[in-house]
Amino acid sequence: MIMRPYSFLIAFVLILSVSACTEIINQVPPSALTETTFFKTANDAEAAVTASYDAIQGDDPRWIVWGDARCDNLEVPVDIIGITDPTVLEFTQDNISTSSTYATWNKFFVSINRVNNILAKVPAIQDPSINAVRDRILGEAYFLRAFNYFFLTRLWGAVPLVLEPTISLNVDLKVSRVPAEVVLDQIVADLKEAESKLPVSYSANLDTRGRATKGAAQALLARVYLWKSSYNKTNEWQSVVDYTTKVIASPVYSLAPGASYASIFTAKNTAESIWELQYNYNNQELNTLVRLFIPRSTKVQTGGEQILIPSKKIENAFVNGDLRKAGAIFYSDSLSTYKNVRSVAKYQGTIVGASRFSDSNFIILRLADVILMKAEAQAQLGKVTEAIDLLNTIRKRAGLPNTTATTKEAVLIAIEEERFIELCFEGHRWYDLLRTGRVKAVLNTDKKALLPVHINDILINPNLLPQNPGY
Structure with a gap:
């Protein structure tokens, strides 16, 4: 079903013995667990949901390569720098290989299997302390399953829809893909469950940053209905209005002042942010998306690779007086190897003294x-x-x-x-x-709508055929 057969397996030692993201929850999952000993306490449930977030954090620039590199706001600076990443170039040129490292879906399915275990096991936990957090943990699991499947279906269309945990290799993992419309219906159902169970907000403690909230479920529901209405032509525009209205009316969120626009991306978890993936250099949680944009050899130690730069089109789209431009685009300084090159300002990482750390959050x-x-x-x-x-x-x-x-x-x-x-x-x-x-x-050109199903996935599971159009 996915790139590697064990990725879909809840082998507890492999899946739940990951280092917890302390920006999400201040808890480290146990290092040696079995199916018979795990999911017994509230702490087990907390550790499991932590691992589910951890699976989607990743440490690569896939979010931008998927969502922007195929478009007109970024370009590969071959004529300026002369060096690029061939995998990124595949996306900018719409020549994506079926073996591309950015055409893999295993991280999504790892997270999905983890939340499927939560949804199957947490309701039966008898530990009295679970009563205060059970609904919230289940809500986070429903939200994360919906989030994973929404990305999957927008990127690959029809995908395997698995709603039960896989706990053994002694089962048939060669599941077929189901139509995107069916997956979208499940996403909506999961998000409505999440909305009913998630809190409006959390405390200000670091260990709750990055957790899904009621507003996150509502905002993602609005985005799903927007997709369904425009892409699938289901005419559910009123549902978009209904859910966006709930978010806008919430006292939890407010727009940053125009003069502070850049702070949305540097301060982390501002009042404008509804949900963002967390990174913190103190915890060795690094986001290599930062290096994708940082100029080479700047006056700040630890420069970047500058694989992508803002396009001339987006640079010109910012008219005079637009307060957002400085928070979106900057120009490499005189000490850079390549001077005065357009650079993305939204992911600068944390700068401490003469060092730069690749730990910008990614706002979803x-x-x-x-x-x-x-x-x-x-x-x-x-x-x-x-x-x-x-x-x-x-x-x-x-x-x-x-x-x-x-x-x-x-x-x-x-x-x-x-x-x-x-x-x-x-x-x-x-x-x-x-x-x-x-x-x-x-874009003045046709481009393939979907990513290819990775060749390794098809070799493992021929039921994933037919391949997506154009590959």
């Missing part, structure tokens, strides 16, 4: 995105005035005048352009163009 959900989702849904419902007001909220924060768009069609294009600028380098652009059917119109 934030309030500005939710506001623009609601604007798009309102426009699609014919409520153009409401859509314009929401769009202008984002423009006002950026220090810009109100939009000049007035018709439904013009407002939708204006929202698309605002998402291009507001959310650049955050992994949204490809999915936005794909779901609205505007890939060719915007």
